[in-house]
Amino acid sequence: MQGFSRDFSMYPPCCHLLMKLAQFFPILVVWPALACGQTNHSTSIKLDQVGYPTNAPKIALISVPARTFQVKRSSDNVVVFEDTLSPGATDPNSGDVVQAADFTVLRTVGTYYLEVPGTGRSWDFPIGPEVFSRAYYLAMRAFYGQRCGTAVDLGPEFPLYKHAACHLEGRFHASSGRQGRRDNVGGWHDAGDYGRYMVNSGIATGTLLWAFEMFGSKLKGIKLNIPESGNGTPDILNEARWNLEWMLEMQDEDGGAWHKQTSERFCDFILPEDDHLPSEVIGTGKLPYKSTCATADLAAVAAIAARVYQPFDKNFAARNLHAASAAWAWTERFPNVIFRNPPGISTGEYGDSDCGDERLWAAAELWRTTGEAEYNRYFVDHYAQYLPALGALSAESWGAVAPMGLWSYALEARSQADSQALAAVREAALTAAHATVGRMRHNPYHISLGEGDFRWGSNGLVANYGMELLVANALSPDHANLEAALDNLHYLLGRNTFSISWVTQVGEHPFRHPHHRPSGADKNPEPWPGLLSGGPNAGRQDPVLRALPADLPPAKVYSDDQGSYASNEVCINWQAMLVFLLAGVMQ
Ligand SMILES: [Zn+2]
DSSP: OGGGOOOOTTSOGGGHHHHHHHHHSGGGSHHHHHHHTTOOBOTTEEOOTTOEETTSOOEEEEOSOOSEEEEEETTTOOEEEEEEOOOOEEOTTTOOEEEEEEOTTOOOOEEEEEEETTTEEOOOEEEETTTTHHHHHHHHHHHHHTBOSSOEEOOTTSTTOEEOOOOOOEEEOGGGTOOSBOOOOOOBOOBSSSOEEHHHHHHHHHHHHHHHHHHHHHHTTOOOOOTTTTSSSOHHHHHHHHHHHHHHHTBOTTSOBOSEEEOSSOOOSOOGGGOOSOEEEEOOSSTTOSOHHHHHHHHHHHHHHHHHSTTTOHHHHHHHHHHHHHHHHHHHHSTTOOOOOOTTOOSOOOOOSOOHHHHHHHHHHHHHHHOOHHHHHHHHHHGGGGHHHHHSSSOOBTTBOHHHHHHHHHHTOOTTSOHHHHHHHHHHHHHHHHHHHHHHHTOTTOOOOOTTOOSTTHHHHHHHHHHHHHHHHHHSOOHHHHHHHHHHHHHHTTOSTTOOBSBTTOSSSBOOOOBOHHHHHSSOSSOOTTOBOOOOOTTOOSHHHHTSOTTOOGGGOOOOOTTOHHHHBOBHHHHHHHHHHHHHHHO
């Protein structure tokens, strides 16, 4: 596929099929290009293609010099609003000079587009009360698409988006300390590859469970059309359980958890059922074979599960609580066993030299669930050293989960909680959010990313900042934090230098060539829906990015190319952050 890939993103969606044909029949290339070049959609007009909530601020950004703009109704091209643009501001990260088009006062539900005289028109976008519900639905269903160990079929909505059951057998790798068969069927494929990794599963599953815990009143009724739909449990929890069951299988009898289950190397760009490389449980290569970061992440996530599933399945909740306490006890015995890829293994490492933050998260979640003094004591003894993490740029990630622990302790203050710790965490969290909002006010694209944040998974960082802002809002309601979270979402859905939606099949002009094996291997013209791209990455760790002009500013180091795993891969951890952000702004 890669050898034939061309960038068709400048053409309207009506042309994509023709262009796809044209890549195999080059003689036809000229014709569709002429036939389709009739629209004047301008990528210089950047806005949220998914839309704007009725009562929220509504700002589009224009990156060519202009004076005025009009908002037109899509159905009849009638001008419903017009105004002058703000003065230009230079965005240091992209080099763009950006003017704002503010149409906040437009509150009539409908579908519109922006027109800038002399420049062209934008993609269509809606204004309405529930504009993000479809994006949430697709972003959550993307997890269903990542299911391993079962046949997946997106149904009549997306015919031909399916794969057969995969990775039904597994075995212990020598580094695990065991030998023989170990199937561990289930879980989600981690990213563009088919591996399953405990550490990344930890933050992804934990984030989804938190989304339910914080925004469940909105989410509990949303059906995802998955096999479990209608079983009495909210679908977001049904989907999270698919991965949680696999995580529980990765726990050894002594309480420790093996780090990952993958093949020894990445397979080709094939469908999952065609991947016949042995799926192996991989350990540290020497006693105690399990890793502390993986085990502590399991303890944290299973502790959340123990309280979240309680109303729906008491036995499952109890099983999680047992797993969480056993995992915690293991980390007491082995507080910092680090994982590195053993010789001969080249799949993702998710290596982390310090598992103290994972343990802090586990202690906080176990305390929140059980109220047992042991966990509180651990948290109180250790939290202070992690407080600065809340104020750092891009606070939380798969390898830095201290903020999850700190936030959790403060989000549900138990009666015996340490008042000094509570106050310190609250203050640090609110101060960090305040600083992020302040930085965004000076950012022409209205995003939280700071200098240096345009690195691997920068779109995930955008969503992470959204989480920071939404958690701060939960601790102390503040409209500025909510609006800032929404601004970050607008960036992901089209209000960015490329004027593309970074979620597949969402918005009129989405990216189309994710580094995602099912999308690359199947015969469908469009990628699997609902997937978030990794985003611009000035680190340029792949050949596609290295081939881009050397003087590109960081926000522009991105290529909608399947080969660009460093800027265009999908991944369950930033997918979960997107879900959290969507859920938060929907609520
Ligand atoms: Zn699989």
